[in-house]
Amino acid sequence: MPDEFYRSHILLCQDPECLAKGANDIEEALLRELDAHGLRDEVNLLETSRLGHCHTGPEIVVYPEGVTYINLTPAAVTEIVNEHLLKGRVAKKYLFTGEARKDEELRAPTAKEIRIIMARCGVIDPENIEDYIADDGYAALAKALLQMTPRQVIDQVLQSGLRGRGGAGFPTGKKWEFAAAQKSDVKYIICNADEGDPGAFMNRRVLEGDPHSVLEGMIIAGYAFGAHQGYIYCRAEYPIAVRTLKIALRQAREFGFFGKNILGTGFDFDVELRIGAGAFVCGEETALMASIEGRRGEPRPRPPFPAVAGLWGKPTIINNVETLANVPNIIRHGAAWFAQIGTEKTKGTKTFTLAGDVVRTGLIEVPLGITLREVVFDVAGGIKDGKGFKAIQTGGPMGGCIPEHLLDTPLDYENLGALGSIMGSGGLVVMDDTTCMVDIARFFMDFIQDESCGKCVPCRIGTRRILEILQRICAGDGEEGDIEQLERLSKYILAGSLCGLGQGAPNPILTTIKHFRAEYEAHIKEKRCPAKVCKGLITYRILDTCPGCMVCARNCPSKAITGEKQKVHVINTDLCERCGICMTVCKFDTIVVE
Amino acid sequence: MRSKDLRTVLMAAALQPAEDDPVAVAEQRARIDAIIAEHAPKAGSTMLILNEIQSQIGHVSKPMQNYIAEKLRIPLKDVFGVITFYSFFTMKPRGKHRVAFCLGTACYVSGAEMLIEKAQQLLGVKLGETTPDRKFTIEPCRCLGACSQAPAIIVDDNVHGRNTPDRVVTVLRKYERV
Ligand SMILES: Cc1cc2nc3c(=O)[nH]c(=O)nc-3n(C[C@H](O)[C@H](O)[C@H](O)COP(=O)(O)O)c2cc1C
Ligand code: FES
Numbered sequence: 036m037p038d039e040f041y042r043s044h045i046l047l048c049q050d051p052e053c054l055a056k057g058a059n060d061i062e063e064a065l066l067r068e069l070d071a072h073g074l075r076d077e078v079n080l081l082e083t084s085r086l087g088h089c090h091t092g093p094e095i096v097v098y099p100e101g102v103t104y105i106n107l108t109p110a111a112v113t114e115i116v117n118e119h120l121l122k123g124r125v126a127k128k129y130l131f132t133g134e135a136r137k138d139e140e141l142r143a144p145t146a147k148e149i150r151i152i153m154a155r156c157g158v159i160d161p162e163n164i165e166d167y168i169a170d171d172g173y174a175a176l177a178k179a180l181l182q183m184t185p186r187q188v189i190d191q192v193l194q195s196g197l198r199g200r201g202g203a204g205f206p207t208g209k210k211w212e213f214a215a216a217q218k219s220d221v222k223y224i225i226c227n228a229d230e231g232d233p234g235a236f237m238n239r240r241v242l243e244g245d246p247h248s249v250l251e252g253m254i255i256a257g258y259a260f261g262a263h264q265g266y267i268y269c270r271a272e273y274p275i276a277v278r279t280l281k282i283a284l285r286q287a288r289e290f291g292f293f294g295k296n297i298l299g300t301g302f303d304f305d306v307e308l309r310i311g312a313g314a315f316v317c318g319e320e321t322a323l324m325a326s327i328e329g330r331r332g333e334p335r336p337r338p339p340f341p342a343v344a345g346l347w348g349k350p351t352i353i354n355n356v357e358t359l360a361n362v363p364n365i366i367r368h369g370a371a372w373f374a375q376i377g378t379e380k381t382k383g384t385k386t387f388t389l390a391g392d393v394v395r396t397g398l399i400e401v402p403l404g405i406t407l408r409e410v411v412f413d414v415a416g417g418i419k420d421g422k423g424f425k426a427i428q429t430g431g432p433m434g435g436c437i438p439e440h441l442l443d444t445p446l447d448y449e450n451l452g453a454l455g456s457i458m459g460s461g462g463l464v465v466m467d468d469t470t471c472m473v474d475i476a477r478f479f480m481d482f483i484q485d486e487s488c489g490k491c492v493p494c495r496i497g498t499r500r501i502l503e504i505l506q507r508i509c510a511g512d513g514e515e516g517d518i519e520q521l522e523r524l525s526k527y528i529l530a531g532s533l534c535g536l537g538q539g540a541p542n543p544i545l546t547t548i549k550h551f552r553a554e555y556e557a558h559i560k561e562k563r564c565p566a567k568v569c570k571g572l573i574t575y576r577i578l579d580t581c582p583g584c585m586v587c588a589r590n591c592p593s594k595a596i597t598g599e600k601q602k603v604h605v606i607n608t609d610l611c612e613r614c615g616i617c618m619t620v621c622k623f624d625t626i627v628v629e
Numbered sequence: 630m631r632s633k634d635l636r637t638v639l640m641a642a643a644l645q646p647a648e649d650d651p652v653a654v655a656e657q658r659a660r661i662d663a664i665i666a667e668h669a670p671k672a673g674s675t676m677l678i679l680n681e682i683q684s685q686i687g688h689v690s691k692p693m694q695n696y697i698a699e700k701l702r703i704p705l706k707d708v709f710g711v712i713t714f715y716s717f718f719t720m721k722p723r724g725k726h727r728v729a730f731c732l733g734t735a736c737y738v739s740g741a742e743m744l745i746e747k748a749q750q751l752l753g754v755k756l757g758e759t760t761p762d763r764k765f766t767i768e769p770c771r772c773l774g775a776c777s778q779a780p781a782i783i784v785d786d787n788v789h790g791r792n793t794p795d796r797v798v799t800v801l802r803k804y805e806r807v
Binding site: 051052054055139140230231232233234235236239271272273274307309310311312313314315326327328329330331332333347388389390391392396397398428431462464466470475478479482488590592612614615616619620 | 676734772774790
């Protein structure tokens with residue numbers, strides 16, 4: 036590889052949006068054209084993550100000129116290869132001339148952000164290990180293996196105050212210390228890349244944009260507590276992350292960072308990639324291990340903790356993607372450098388994904404201890420469309436909803452815990468005042484019900500009962516005493532469930548009851564959904580100002596709308612499914628919900 | 630017949646491959662054999678093998694499960710149990726295109742249900758079903774990690790973001806032709 040020179044490099048964006056617009060066809064066309072002109076040895080085609088103009092994708096950038104071409108079709112490719120690569124002039128028709136558009140998922144950092152984990156994402160070519168090495172990549176590995184003892188590595192991680200980014204926030208150094216103390220010739224390190232929380236995609240971006248930082252962290256972890264084999268468990272929903280990881284693994288092996296006698300130190304280490312198959316509970320560590328062992332992903336009681344008896348009964352450490360990606364930085368810059376960022380108890384930065392009703396959705400990295408208000412209003416630009424803030428949901432399905440008056444809470448594990456929520460993997464979903472909190476609680480319970488592995492009774496049956504009550508409330512059949520019953524069931528499920536899934540399942544219910552009790556009461560007592568969401572409690576009506584354009588009638592999936600051209604239409608509420616499509620297609624705003 | 634014998638008979642019938650079942654088609658069976666041979670030596674190979682077969686063949690029928698269990702010399706329940714646990718595995722072939730609607734939090738609050746209503750209307754099938762012409766299978770799915778482009782759908786391996794019911798129609802029409 037290092038001795039091949041190319042006169043041009045073409046970067047082809049493989050972001051989901053560009054793929055949707057046919058990036059794969061463009062790739063085929065490019066290869067075909069390059070072959071046809073015998074340019075395959077001179078021009079290097081690289082697939083990259085988001086280049087930034089995906090709304091006008093598919094797009095490519097041709098280097099060394101740094102020219103961006105957008106709106107590509109296979110025919111455009113023929114022209115670009117002819118003009119740009121053969122004749123050496125810019126193919127103006129497809130040239131991107133506007134101001135360079137930002138990556139919408141990962142924008143330029145705002146004043147309150149610090150980029151450590153995300154520093155290389157979108158900057159280096161994730162499919163080229165040399166880019167990573169040129170940016171001090173694998174320097175921490177060299178430092179750890181050549182200048183530090185395993186004990187010193189663990190001490191650095193301990194002193195840095197790094198805590199697990201997978202949700203529970205357990206001190207990483209402590210975990211490694213337990214595993215180091217185990218006498219066993221076989222130990223394992225597992226990277227948890229199952230990222231199942233809906234609304235969270237930070238691990239995906241690291242894996243797609245800077246995969247070697249995670250691999251380097253794994254080798255260092257292995258060295259620290261004596262593991263020679265690692266596994267990465269990545270969810271199947273992330274095909275691009277899987278592909279990037281495969282390439283990174285192959286290159287790292289070629290460069291001798293994996294395998295026998297790494298850097299001539301006599302330390303052996305290798306990693307295998309395992310893909311999930313669509314089960315949320317497999318993010319839980321004992322379930323994840325069962326899945327790697329090739330079984331149903333059912334959790335088991337702890338103790339014994341994985342650090343004592345984990346994968347195939349051997350001492351095993353499971354760390355989240357982001358936890359591991361922090362490790363090379365800590366080793367390179369020292370524990371003190373890391374510990375100066377963050378709060379007393381929670382050090383460093385954390386990535387969060389913002390989704391829902393804010394102006395700037397996407398991925399951010401902020402020092403821990405920043406307040407939720409700063410995140411929502413300064414970093415994310417506040418609520419969009421001029422609506423009001425209602426709640427922010429943190430921690431995924433086992434997290435909670437936090438209302439406006441608690442927004443000044445500094446973000447860390449303890450504070451979120453005190454509010455009845457959790458940090459989780461860092462997904463933040465912001466909801467405006469058109470969101471119904473009872474419906475959200477029902478939504479999460481539906482999710483939990485679906486994903487409960489069914490092994491323990493409190494989680495399997497308890498959450499079903501909760502879901503049934505919530506469904507009843509949303510349908511307008513709520514009864515006096517339902518709220519108390521929900522609280523009681525929640526208490527039992529929390530205390531009696533086997534794993535974190537069941538133990539966290541009541542959080543969305545308890546927090547919404549605590550902060551939005553009036554909304555539950557409106558549903559139960561007044562049979563009214565104040566946010567106008569719950570289908571059993573609303574009706575759609577067409578106003579007399581309807582000009583009779585017939586668009587709604589044509590779009591109604593249930594054929595519930597009738598009316599003649601240029602006459603006011605009517606909705607048959609018996610047929611109406613309350614899907615709301617009519618409202619989105621009406622150009623005259625003459626449809627209302629009541 | 631005693632009920633136990635009856636069960637054995639019924640089970641044997643369910644495991645008997647139909648003539649178009651992949652284990653009964655020589656070329657496909659060769660592919661299954663190759664996958665098993667490649668992964669069987671690895672620890673925890675059941676998941677690896679099933680993942681690979683699901684993505685190459687498109688489903689794992691009961692006769693296929695039986696075949697795999699026999700090849701791996703493990704009880705059939707250890708294969709069947711895995712298949713039924715994970716949502717990626719299917720026992721029947723899907724349509725030509727798999728259209729999955731994200732029902733993650735971000736997509737749910739941005740109107741994913743409307744997209745589903747629209748697709749059901751357009752294709753005339755319910756979630757989880759395949760169109761009679763076997764072009765599309767529509768299903769719900771978990772967060773695709775494209776939450777900043779909610780509501781998101783995935784068709785085959787391609788994610789489409791920022792959908793409206795109308796846009797879903799356009800997307801589906803595009804795939805209908807291919
Ligand atoms: C239901 C459930 C789902 C989980 N999902 C994930 C996940 O997707 N990613 C993750 O890193 N940790 C997840 N966890 C937490 C893991 O069990 C484990 O604590 C974590 O991977 C440890 O890594 P850390 O110490 O680096 O945080 C989940 C836990 C539960 C109970
Ligand atoms: S919630 Fe739909 S992509 Fe994340």
